[in-house]
Amino acid sequence: TATRAQSGLLEPAGSAGVAVLATGGVASSPGPGRPGPLQDETLGVASVPSQWRAVQGIREETKSCQTVSIATANASAQARNHVDAQVQTEAPVPVSVQPLSQYDVPRLAAFLRRVEAMVIRELNKNWQSHAFDGFEVNWTEQQQMVSCLYTLGYPPAQAQGLHVTGISWNSTGSVVACAYGRLDHGDWSTLKSFVCAWNVDRRGLSPRQPSAVVEVPSAVLCLAFHPTQPSHVAGGLYSGEVLVWDLSRPEDPLLWRTGLTDDTHTDPVSQVVWLPEPGHSHRFQVLSVATDGKVLLWRGVGAGQLQLTEGFALVMQQLPRSTKLKKHPRGETEVGATAVAFSSFDPRLFILGTEGGFPLKCSLAAGEAALTRMPSSVPLRAPAQLTFSPHGGPIYAVSCSPFHRNLFLSAGTDGHVHLYSMLQAPPLISLQLSLKYLFAVRWSPVRPLVFAAASGEGDVQLFDLQKSSQKPTVLIKQTQDESPVYCLEFNSQQTQLLAAGDAQGTVKVWQLSTEFTEQGPREAEDLDRLAAEVAT
Amino acid sequence: MNEWTNTDREPDPLPSSLPGPTAPGLGEPQAEVEETLKRIQSHKGVIGTMVVNAEGIPIRTTLDNSTTVQYAGLLHHLTMKAKSTVRDIDPQNDLTFLRIRSKKHEIMVAPDKEYLLIVIQNPCE
Numbered sequence: 001t002a003t004r005a006q007s008g009l010l011e012p013a014g015s016a017g018v019a020v021l022a023t024g025g026v027a028s029s030p031g032p033g034r035p036g037p038l039q040d041e042t043l044g045v046a047s048v049p050s051q052w053r054a055v056q057g058i059r060e061e062t063k064s065c066q067t068v069s070i071a072t073a074n075a076s077a078q079a080r081n082h083v084d085a086q087v088q089t090e091a092p093v094p095v096s097v098q099p100l101s102q103y104d105v106p107r108l109a110a111f112l113r114r115v116e117a118m119v120i121r122e123l124n125k126n127w128q129s130h131a132f133d134g135f136e137v138n139w140t141e142q143q144q145m146v147s148c149l150y151t152l153g154y155p156p157a158q159a160q161g162l163h164v165t166g167i168s169w170n171s172t173g174s175v176v177a178c179a180y181g182r183l184d185h186g187d188w189s190t191l192k193s194f195v196c197a198w199n200v201d202r203r204g205l206s207p208r209q210p211s212a213v214v215e216v217p218s219a220v221l222c223l224a225f226h227p228t229q230p231s232h233v234a235g236g237l238y239s240g241e242v243l244v245w246d247l248s249r250p251e252d253p254l255l256w257r258t259g260l261t262d263d264t265h266t267d268p269v270s271q272v273v274w275l276p277e278p279g280h281s282h283r284f285q286v287l288s289v290a291t292d293g294k295v296l297l298w299r300g301v302g303a304g305q306l307q308l309t310e311g312f313a314l315v316m317q318q319l320p321r322s323t324k325l326k327k328h329p330r331g332e333t334e335v336g337a338t339a340v341a342f343s344s345f346d347p348r349l350f351i352l353g354t355e356g357g358f359p360l361k362c363s364l365a366a367g368e369a370a371l372t373r374m375p376s377s378v379p380l381r382a383p384a385q386l387t388f389s390p391h392g393g394p395i396y397a398v399s400c401s402p403f404h405r406n407l408f409l410s411a412g413t414d415g416h417v418h419l420y421s422m423l424q425a426p427p428l429i430s431l432q433l434s435l436k437y438l439f440a441v442r443w444s445p446v447r448p449l450v451f452a453a454a455s456g457e458g459d460v461q462l463f464d465l466q467k468s469s470q471k472p473t474v475l476i477k478q479t480q481d482e483s484p485v486y487c488l489e490f491n492s493q494q495t496q497l498l499a500a501g502d503a504q505g506t507v508k509v510w511q512l513s514t515e516f517t518e519q520g521p522r523e524a525e526d527l528d529r530l531a532a533e534v535a536t
Numbered sequence: 537m538n539e540w541t542n543t544d545r546e547p548d549p550l551p552s553s554l555p556g557p558t559a560p561g562l563g564e565p566q567a568e569v570e571e572t573l574k575r576i577q578s579h580k581g582v583i584g585t586m587v588v589n590a591e592g593i594p595i596r597t598t599l600d601n602s603t604t605v606q607y608a609g610l611l612h613h614l615t616m617k618a619k620s621t622v623r624d625i626d627p628q629n630d631l632t633f634l635r636i637r638s639k640k641h642e643i644m645v646a647p648d649k650e651y652l653l654i655v656i657q658n659p660c661e
Binding site: 105106107108109111112113114115116118119120122123124126127129132136519 | 565566568569572573575576579580581582587595596632633635637639642644646648650651653655657659
């Protein structure tokens with residue numbers, strides 16, 4: 001049909017917008033095969049709407065927007081006034097001697113008259129009373145065993161194979177410092193070593209990370225904290241120098257040094273000790289002893305220099321002879337000093353331990369000049385007053401009793417500990433504690449009859465002379481492989497703590513049982529009795 | 537006849553042939569103080585004796601100065617506390633003597649309104 005022919009020309013897809021072909025008539029469209037006159041016709045416009053493209057008309061919509069109203073509020077602030085305040089501890093002022101105040105004599109006499117009878121009566125009753133016999137009160141929790149509280153070490157020092165050669169507690173008893181070095185006297189003088197300190201009272205104590213580390217160019221062989229300044233520590237080096245550090249200044253801890261002058265020791269320093277300056281009880285000097293035979297007293301002067309104030313030299317010829325000493329001195333041989341201990345009762349009296357194995361009683365007040373050719377800016381004097389009977393080998397440690405003015409201990413390479421009285425040359429007691437060397441011996445600061453010794457077999461032995469005078473009361477094994485324990489120190493503020501350092505570079509802080517920290521009722525008298533057993 | 541004697545006046549002192557505390561002269565009370573303190577100090581086991589005044593300042597002592605100052609200050613406070621404790625419990629009561637027994641020795645305090653006598657004794661065990 002005709003519509004079908006139309007559909008051949010355009011293809012209406014879907015139902016949208018079918019164009020209408022405006023024609024004059026259906027029959028008038030020219031088609032093939034249809035005869036018709038050739039005439040022009042105008043056809044209408046055919047428009048083909050797009051199926052897929054919509055008319056882009058403009059669509060309008062009215063919208064408006066309005067920001068939410070801004071909430072405002074007024075508030076005022078005022079900086080508070082603040083005041084800066086600082087707290088500084090001061091060294092305790094020495095107790096000044098107060099004169100007794102005036103009083104009214106007759107009234108005092110009347111008072112004494114009133115009370116005398118009553119007081120005498122009470123004194124008598126007390127003397128005869130047995131009411132408190134065997135009555136003991138325990139104020140603190142009883143600790144039955146000795147336990148290891150902390151195991152401290154500094155890994156870089158341990159990696160170098162350094163030993164703990166010196167150990168010290170500070171004046172407040174909360175910081176323990178240790179010195180690293182080597183005690184087997186090899187050629188370690190160029191090895192860097194360390195001084196490390198840990199604060200055991202701090203809660204976040206990390207055993208492998210000391211709270212203060214000082215790098216030292218030479219091996220440190222001994223260490224001593226200042227008696228009143230909690231952060232000052234003195235150390236003696238392998239090179240013979242004596243250095244003082246301030247551990248509270250991490251960026252530049254070195255306070256004073258002796259430097260390498262003519263005055264300095266020519267041998268490794270065995271021990272350093274702080275001494276109060278005569279006349280100024282709150283200033284301190286450092287005393288150092290070394291195996292070159294010199295005992296030197298240093299004072300810190302400005303610009304970080306330690307200056308020699310007094311010096312002593314031990315010369316074999318000048319030692320007081322005792323009948324036990326068979327050696328006949330020839331020439332001016334020096335006697336090496338390996339340990340020093342000051343008496344707690346006479347501040348100028350000290351005991352020196354020597355390489356020859358005999359302790360010497362010495363005094364700072366000695367006046368005789370030393371016969372030595374060693375150069376020194378200060379005249380050297382001979383300090384020895386009495387020579388005691390020797391050990392079988394060099395002495396490594398001496399310690400004076402804090403409770404008795406005449407007793408002291410010495411320990412050495414023969415494995416023996418001798419208890420001497422300063423009044424006589426032979427020892428009162430001689431105990432063999434070890435088959436190897438003994439490196440340290442210390443009296444307990446609270447129990448008059450207790451002392452501790454560190455042995456080459458790796459243990460710390462605690463002796464209680466009240467319990468047994470033959471064998472140790474407690475044997476603490478510090479190292480598992482029997483490497484020696486080189487140093488130990490009691491803590492005089494926290495009396496249950498004992499620190500010991502060994503050849504593996506670890507410091508162990510031991511907590512002692514209560515029997516080692518509380519004084520029994522008659523101990524001081526027992527010690528006196530022991531000292532009075534002077535063998536004649 | 538009633539004669540009222542004046543009781544305020546002290547009787548005349550005895551002649552000084554008899555030694556006694558009321559004999560005239562300034563030396564006597566001083567000597568008496570010394571003797572009393574010496575008697576107490578020489579008693580069995582006594583380690584130290586001291587007299588402290590009402591403000592806690594020592595006025596006589598047989599021990600060294602620093603120990604004395606320490607004892608005086610501490611024991612003065614303790615005696616005042618003990619006295620107030622006794623009075624608080626019973627206002628009619630009062631402290632007569634204070635004894636502190638420690639491991640090493642016994643401290644005895646005889647209190648008074650003007651002075652304190654402190655004696656430290658090491659009792660026999």
